Amino acid sequence: MSIAAKDISWSVGRKPVLDRVSLMAEPGKVLGLLGPNGSGKTSLLRILAGLRQAHKGQVSIDGQNIRSVGRRTLAQRIAFVEQHAATNVDLRVIDVVKLGRFPHRSPFSNWSAADEEAVGEALERCDMADRSDQRWQSLSGGERQRVHIARALAQTPKELILDEPTNHLDVNHQLSLLELVSSLSITCIVSLHDLNHAAMFCDRLVVLESGRIVAAGTPEDVLTQSLLKDVFAVDARIETSIHHSRPHVQFLPCGLCRSPQFPLN
Numbered sequence: 001m002s003i004a005a006k007d008i009s010w011s012v013g014r015k016p017v018l019d020r021v022s023l024m025a026e027p028g029k030v031l032g033l034l035g036p037n038g039s040g041k042t043s044l045l046r047i048l049a050g051l052r053q054a055h056k057g058q059v060s061i062d063g064q065n066i067r068s069v070g071r072r073t074l075a076q077r078i079a080f081v082e083q084h085a086a087t088n089v090d091l092r093v094i095d096v097v098k099l100g101r102f103p104h105r106s107p108f109s110n111w112s113a114a115d116e117e118a119v120g121e122a123l124e125r126c127d128m129a130d131r132s133d134q135r136w137q138s139l140s141g142g143e144r145q146r147v148h149i150a151r152a153l154a155q156t157p158k159e160l161i162l163d164e165p166t167n168h169l170d171v172n173h174q175l176s177l178l179e180l181v182s183s184l185s186i187t188c189i190v191s192l193h194d195l196n197h198a199a200m201f202c203d204r205l206v207v208l209e210s211g212r213i214v215a216a217g218t219p220e221d222v223l224t225q226s227l228l229k230d231v232f233a234v235d236a237r238i239e240t241s242i243h244h245s246r247p248h249v250q251f252l253p254c255g256l257c258r259s260p261q262f263p264l265n
């Protein structure tokens with residue numbers, strides 16, 4: 001069952017940010033969260049990760065209300081990579097990644113072979129193994145992002161929640177990160193702005209608009225020309241890629257949208 005949200009509402013003052021949001025992230029699958037700027041993606045991810053409490057509704061993990069799951073258990077099983085995660089501390093890369101093991105260790109336990117393996121594998125998978133001694137403050141934005149993701153993987157979570165993880169990454173690292181995420185046998189919830197990446201790498205998609213779910217289902221079901229027009233205010237044509245058999249979104253420049261050559265079906 002993994003993570004499920006039922007009728008989640010959350011407001012800031014009198015402004016509703018999330019309005020009766022329900023979703024289910026299935027074990028071992030990648031759930032993509034889409035929506036325009038300010039539609040509520042980050043707010044929802046923070047609630048799903050247990051970092052914020054909904055004003056109404058419930059989040060459950062394997063059927064258990066997240067509020068009754070202990071902090072340590074939550075920290076062991078859910079890893080969250082935030083959009084603007086930052087630190088002023090000038091640790092080495094490997095020390096940042098080692099922080100991912102913190103929930104699994106007690107104050108008196110020695111660094112174990114399992115800890116070592118998890119950290120080494122995470123660094124390797126994020127292409128940072130040869131930079132493990134480099135200082136955090138000397139890394140580029142994309143390298144820092146990869147280290148944050150390595151820290152999350154070192155946590156060996158059952159659920160991995162990523163808020164716009166491809167921000168700052170070059171195209172090669174964007175694709176390899178999403179390929180890595182889709183190859184993991186854990187539950188992943190990932191917010192993305194790139195609709196073609198969402199189509200290629202997510203099993204299911206949920207689309208938020210002004211805090212409400214306006215579409216949910218497979219990429220084929222969700223990514224339609226009319227949804228792109230209604231929710232994102234863009235004109236596009238959607239084809240099935242001959243390379244990966246997933247939907248491929250081709251955006252039209254605004255002049256072309258009005259051309260009779262490209263009727264909006």
Ligand SMILES: Nc1ncnc2c1ncn2[C@@H]1O[C@H](COP(=O)(O)OP(=O)(O)OP(=O)(O)O)[C@@H](O)[C@H]1O
Pocket residue numbers: 012017035036037038039040041042043044
């Ligand atoms: N702590 C807060 N205080 C005030 N307003 C907030 C707070 N958190 C979120 N909001 C508002 O809620 C709305 C949704 O914000 P959120 O960051 O969840 O959107 P988002 O879909 O992740 O946006 P983006 O794609 O730009 O990252 C925005 O209008 C934002 O200003």
